[in-house]
Amino acid sequence: MFAYSPLIVVFPLLGFIFLGLVGWRLKNEKLIGILGSGTVGLSFLLAAMLFFQMLGLQPEERKHAVELFTWISAFTGTSSSLTVSVAYQVDQLSILMTLIVTGVGFLIHVYSIGYMHGDRGFWRFFAYLNLFIFAMLNLVLADNFLLMFLGWEGVGLCSYLLIGFWYDRKFDTGGYKPGTATTSDAAKKAFIVNRIGDFGFLLAMFLIFVHFGSLNFDAVFGRAEVLTPGSSTMVWIALLLFLGATGKSAQIPLFIWLPDAMAGPTPVSALIHAATMVTAGVYMVARCSILYALAPAAMQVVAIIGALTAIVAATIGLVQNDIKKVLAYSTVSQLGYMFLGMGVAAFSAGIFHVLTHAFFKALLFLGSGAVIHAMHNEQDIQKMGGLKHHLPTTYKTFVVGAIAIAGIFPFSGFFSKDEILWKAFSSDYGSVFLWILGVLGAGLTAFYMFRLVSLTFEGEPRYGHEVHPHEAPRTMTIPLVILAFLSIVGGFVGIPESLFGGNSIEHWLEPVFAPAYDKLRLTTHVTEIAEYLSMILSVGIAIAGIYGARVVYLRRTELAEAWKAKYAAMYRILFNKYYVDEAYDKLFVSSTVKVSEGFLWKGVDVSVIDGAVNGSARLIAIAAQGIRRIQTGIAQQYATVFVVGILVVLGWLMFK
Amino acid sequence: MDIQPYLLLSAITFVIGVVGVLARRNAIIVFMSIELMLNSVNLSLVAFSAFLGDVTGQMLVFFVMTVAAAEAAVGLAIIIALFRNKQTVNLEDINILKW
Numbered sequence: 015m016f017a018y019s020p021l022i023v024v025f026p027l028l029g030f031i032f033l034g035l036v037g038w039r040l041k042n043e044k045l046i047g048i049l050g051s052g053t054v055g056l057s058f059l060l061a062a063m064l065f066f067q068m069l070g071l072q073p074e075e076r077k078h079a080v081e082l083f084t085w086i087s088a089f090t091g092t093s094s095s096l097t098v099s100v101a102y103q104v105d106q107l108s109i110l111m112t113l114i115v116t117g118v119g120f121l122i123h124v125y126s127i128g129y130m131h132g133d134r135g136f137w138r139f140f141a142y143l144n145l146f147i148f149a150m151l152n153l154v155l156a157d158n159f160l161l162m163f164l165g166w167e168g169v170g171l172c173s174y175l176l177i178g179f180w181y182d183r184k185f186d187t188g189g190y191k192p193g194t195a196t197t198s199d200a201a202k203k204a205f206i207v208n209r210i211g212d213f214g215f216l217l218a219m220f221l222i223f224v225h226f227g228s229l230n231f232d233a234v235f236g237r238a239e240v241l242t243p244g245s246s247t248m249v250w251i252a253l254l255l256f257l258g259a260t261g262k263s264a265q266i267p268l269f270i271w272l273p274d275a276m277a278g279p280t281p282v283s284a285l286i287h288a289a290t291m292v293t294a295g296v297y298m299v300a301r302c303s304i305l306y307a308l309a310p311a312a313m314q315v316v317a318i319i320g321a322l323t324a325i326v327a328a329t330i331g332l333v334q335n336d337i338k339k340v341l342a343y344s345t346v347s348q349l350g351y352m353f354l355g356m357g358v359a360a361f362s363a364g365i366f367h368v369l370t371h372a373f374f375k376a377l378l379f380l381g382s383g384a385v386i387h388a389m390h391n392e393q394d395i396q397k398m399g400g401l402k403h404h405l406p407t408t409y410k411t412f413v414v415g416a417i418a419i420a421g422i423f424p425f426s427g428f429f430s431k432d433e434i435l436w437k438a439f440s441s442d443y444g445s446v447f448l449w450i451l452g453v454l455g456a457g458l459t460a461f462y463m464f465r466l467v468s469l470t471f472e473g474e475p476r477y478g479h480e481v482h483p484h485e486a487p488r489t490m491t492i493p494l495v496i497l498a499f500l501s502i503v504g505g506f507v508g509i510p511e512s513l514f515g516g517n518s519i520e521h522w523l524e525p526v527f528a529p530a531y532d533k534l535r536l537t538t539h540v541t542e543i544a545e546y547l548s549m550i551l552s553v554g555i556a557i558a559g560i561y562g563a564r565v566v567y568l569r570r571t572e573l574a575e576a577w578k579a580k581y582a583a584m585y586r587i588l589f590n591k592y593y594v595d596e597a598y599d600k601l602f603v604s605s606t607v608k609v610s611e612g613f614l615w616k617g618v619d620v621s622v623i624d625g626a627v628n629g630s631a632r633l634i635a636i637a638a639q640g641i642r643r644i645q646t647g648i649a650q651q652y653a654t655v656f657v658v659g660i661l662v663v664l665g666w667l668m669f670k
Numbered sequence: 671m672d673i674q675p676y677l678l679l680s681a682i683t684f685v686i687g688v689v690g691v692l693a694r695r696n697a698i699i700v701f702m703s704i705e706l707m708l709n710s711v712n713l714s715l716v717a718f719s720a721f722l723g724d725v726t727g728q729m730l731v732f733f734v735m736t737v738a739a740a741e742a743a744v745g746l747a748i749i750i751a752l753f754r755n756k757q758t759v760n761l762e763d764i765n766i767l768k769w
Contacts, residue, residue: 657688
């Protein structure tokens with residue numbers, strides 16, 4: 015079975031090539047849809063078969079790499095030559111990510127058949143989605159940094175292509191004058207911000223090659239295992255890798271692109287900007303856990319950035335009115351939790367949250383897509399309300415997703431989030447401060463999610479009579495139901511021992527993270543009572559958040575307006591997302607433009623470069639003023655020169 | 671037979687021709703000087719021919735005369751055309767070939 019693992023990657027590639035080349039000829043949407051989702055479905059089936067085979071093997075036999083061909087081979091003349099293969103490595107971590115990517119990806123493909131119905135770029139959409147799946151599978155299955163980087167850049171490209179899929183539509187992004195930006199501006203913003211992170215990834219890769227002499231995971235991690243923690247090179251490698259992660263996974267300071275990425279079609283937001291691509295950074299940190307274990311200082315940075323992102327994004331999410339932007343900030347916030355987990359050495363808890371988050375956030379996004387579909391492209395939740403009567407299936411599944419993300423027992427979000435919060439408190443690398451940030455964020459999450467539910471689905475309708483909302487077609491509701499089911503039961507793979515579960519996901523991932531755990535020498539020294547207290551507290555604050563949201567937005571709606579007026583300054587700051595876009599615009603964009611215009615253009619270009627060009631021309635002209643007097647136009651003078659020349663040559667021949 | 675006087679005469683007339691071409695301003699006289707140079711070359715050719723007992727030199731002289739006749743016809747035509755355009759044959763006034 016292991017030998018067939020590269021096929022998982024190949025199917026979506028074939029789908030992309032076929033749809034990309036001949037898709038425009040295919041007039042039948044059904045055929046395109048079946049082809050596009052079929053390739054991903056095949057990959058999922060193969061991955062699932064592989065997974066079940068791995069279940070039957072001993073833990074140490076579950077890892078396997080298949081080399082396809084040598085990609086780059088460069089003999090440097092020194093001891094370390096660069097050899098990079100296209101090789102796919104299946105192990106406990108990568109098969110889990112593959113299952114998420116292909117499984118959730120398949121459902122979203124099916125959903126897209128209904129959502130993109132009638133779009134003139136239907137075939138193009140599916141071609142891009144398949145290309146995305148191909149790139150994402152490269153990212154998670156690669157057995158070396160460079161192939162991972164190929165996938166890393168590939169998903170970035172697909173993200174760009176799909177955010178700007180409706181490239182001629184207006185979209186309001188931060189940093190532009192309102193009404194002037196289109197979705198392609200949002201796409202460019204996402205790409206450029208991601209490039210900053212990718213730069214960090216590249217530098218980290220260079221450092222790794224210089225330091226370890228290889229880019230292969232096994233070689234690098236094997237050599238890392240014998241090192242002692244604390245060298246500054248390791249801190250730099252870990253921090254630069256994390257810079258890459260902050261770009262791709264939308265963490266402070268590079269989170270600004272993700273809310274604008276909502277310009278893309280909703281299935282794209284669900285697949286790329288919630289379930290899979292944005293978790294690439296988490297996956298990468300988990301994959302390099304041993305490198306982070308060698309740099310505890312970098313882990314502290316990861317934990318603090320994660321916790322801060324979780325709380326900052328949650329507060330912004332409280333006041334946004336665009337249904338997708340609320341979900342986008344919620345995604346940023348949840349990604350913060352994952353990094354918080356990574357930073358406190360709870361690697362498997364972080365990956366667990368990737369899994370459950372993929373279910374419930376894909377569900378929430380697809381649900382919001384059904385709402386937008388029903389409301390004819392209306393995204394402002396202030397203009398919705400009472401939709402539960404018109405979209406019963408969407409409503410029920412959406413509430414399931416909201417409860418799951420709020421972390422209510424026994425929904426999936428509870429187990430993963432609680433595991434992270436508990437580790438943030440009890441781990442050697444955690445602290446009360448991180449834990450408090452996390453619990454506060456959990457309360458805010460519950461509040462803004464149920465604000466969203468209340469304003470969208472409940473209460474009185476606030477839309478005009480010309481809108482007639484209708485339930486989505488079956489290709490859209492069936493994925494919703496499946497994802498809702500997974501959002502409920504998905505957490506059961508990680509029930510902690512304290513709740514009499516086996517925590518099977520942690521045991522499953524154990525061999526991948528064992529070297530890092532060994533290096534960190536983790537101890538547990540807090541009693542189980544504290545663990546129960548932490549659980550009760552986080553569920554309690556989540557219930558309080560839900561209750562608060564229902565009171566404010568359903569029963570006493572005047573409270574929302576009153577608070578808005580009372581805390582106007584704070585509301586404005588949150589509504590304008592802490593003015594981060596504006597600050598970046600002032601700090602980087604405008605200042606770059608100013609320096610470019612004032613110094614580089616009018617200074618360097620005009621006076622130095624143009625000056626050199628024009629100056630040399632003028633110099634030639636001045637010299638020519640004198641020299642051209644030789645050319646008198648009188649033929650006799652030329653003849654004189656001939657004769658003198660002949661005489662000189664003759665004289666030289668005769669008297670030499 | 672002593673060849674030196676012939677060559678001496680040929681050289682003298684050639685130099686007169688060169689100086690005429692370079693120094694005189696009247697196009698007709700420059701033209702005549704060119705003819706003088708051609709004829710001085712002819713003179714040395716026949717002198718060598720006689721001295722060496724080889725007719726090749728004399729044969730070449732006929733070629734030169736033929737070319738000179740053609741050249742005289744073309745050259746005079748050019749000078750006439752020049753005069754019609756410029757009302758002068760003074761070479762110092764004919765300097766339109768400059769910058």
